[in-house]
Amino acid sequence: MVFDKVKGFVVDQLGVDPDQVEMDTNLMKDLEADSLDAVEIILAVEDEYGLDIPDETAEKFETVRDLVEYVEAHKE
Structure with missing residues (x-):
């Protein structure tokens, strides 16, 4: 699932608890x-x-959802 991969990238990059990362989590x-x-x-x-x-x-991505939806719309 795209969300799980994106969540993993966010957790790895930011060093946050995985429980903090949901679809509507604002990265900034x-x-x-x-x-x-x-x-x-x-x-x-x-x-x-x-x-x-x-x-x-x-530059327009604000939430995890923004990124996940972009990937789902554009991946092959």
Whole structure:
């Protein structure tokens, strides 16, 4: 499931408790991710799913759901 993989990337990058990461968790507000953390998470997702997420799209991601839904819509 895409959510589980994305959740794993978030937990690994931010060092947070997995119980803190839900679909509606805001990466910046709830988990205190900074822009570098966000880039690292997006790079991990791109590598995992063979995607190239445009910067202007990536900048709009706020929640775990945003990222999961993007992957589900664009993965092959």
